[in-house]
Amino acid sequence: MPERYLGDLPLWSDPDAHHVLERLCSEHRVPAEVLEDLVKIVRDRLHQERPHGINDALAEVLAQMDD
Numbered sequence: 001m002p003e004r005y006l007g008d009l010p011l012w013s014d015p016d017a018h019h020v021l022e023r024l025c026s027e028h029r030v031p032a033e034v035l036e037d038l039v040k041i042v043r044d045r046l047h048q049e050r051p052h053g054i055n056d057a058l059a060e061v062l063a064q065m066d067d
Contacts, residue, residue: 005040037061
């Protein structure tokens, strides 16, 4: 799934940048999947003037880190 939604972004398409991203996620104990989900949510709602429900969606993803 990251390829479809994130493959055009340098943090996912450039191997060196992606390695840095993975290292930082590991250092800060943020699952890479959580970061991917957050970026997907924001990108999915970029076209909306007032992104309805974005706060709830972001909170739901961030709650995964509490588990």
